Amino acid sequence: MTVDAVVFDVGNVLIEWQPERAYDRLIGPEKRQQMFAELDLHDMNNDVDLGAPLKDRVYAFAEDNPAWRDEIRLWHDNWFDLAGPAIDHSWRLLRALRAKDIPVFVLSNFGDDIWDRASEVFDVLKEFDRYYVSGKLGHVKPFNRIYEIVEEDSAIEPDRLLFVDDREDNIAMARARGWQTHLFDGPHGWADRLVSEGLLTQQEAK
Known part of the structure; x- marks a missing residue:
């Protein structure tokens, strides 16, 4: 898909x-x-x-x-x-997707005022194409509205979004809306998923 x-x-x-x-x-x-x-x-x-x-x-x-x-x-x-340390392999995967011009969005439960401070410490937080941060939107996962906001703002059909999260309840809501999902249990499994979707090669996903 x-x-x-x-x-x-x-x-x-x-x-x-x-x-x-x-x-x-x-x-x-x-x-x-x-x-x-x-x-x-x-x-x-x-x-x-x-x-x-x-x-x-x-x-x-x-x-x-x-x-x-x-x-x-x-x-x-x-x-x-x-908060920390960084999960370096996940950072590399995000940057590998960007290098191939694949849009990357953030959908995170994260405080508004701490987001900007965290972005200065963790550079990868500045590298998304679109930002859906709960503290800025006033809505949190796993409630329905924040997922709707992603769909409305991006104008991408739900089944063309691939969402990675470490919490099953957040994944379940996205799946119920028709999103493609991956329950994160480590960067290697996430890398394998990106390869299986044809988004990255094995070499790019290292």
């Missing part, structure tokens, strides 16, 4: 996003486990993905939970410990 554009998620596809792992380093595994058992930090971050300023949301959550105030603030103050 023809692919007119390849749509990339960011977290755990292009850049590792493992807050628990980062907190294990920052405050130790035992303390991290206790904090994450008591607090839903990922739910806090959902508000950031919907457009809330990162610092404001994190610091407000810290004030609401003073027993963990300093540790919660690390979500903002040490954000680049939570």
Whole structure:
């Protein structure tokens, strides 16, 4: 089936996003486990993905939970410990697609204000043809509207979009809309998929 554009998620596809792992380093595994058992930090971050300023949301959550105030603030103050390192092979694949003039889009749950800062650290975030960032749009995956926005803005038929994401719920919604999909479990499998679609050669996908 023809692919007119390849749509990339960011977290755990292009850049590792493992807050628990980062907190294990920052405050130790035992303390991290206790904090994450008591607090839903990922739910806090959902508000950031919907457009809330990162610092404001994190610091407000810290004030609401003073027993963990300093540790919660690390979500903002040490954000680049939570995000990274880059998944280098995935970057190479994106750039190989661009080198062949295959349009590449980003569709990511990502905070508005942190996106620009992250783009200065992770250069690949500047290299997309179209940007669908939840914090800028006010809609998040896996809800239907953000996928509709991609279709409407790009004017590409759903079955000509190939979407890669590491979360099954995000993939399931895209698939339900008729998109071609790939559940990311590592760059080698993603490389094989791009080769099987005829988008890259084996050499280009290394």
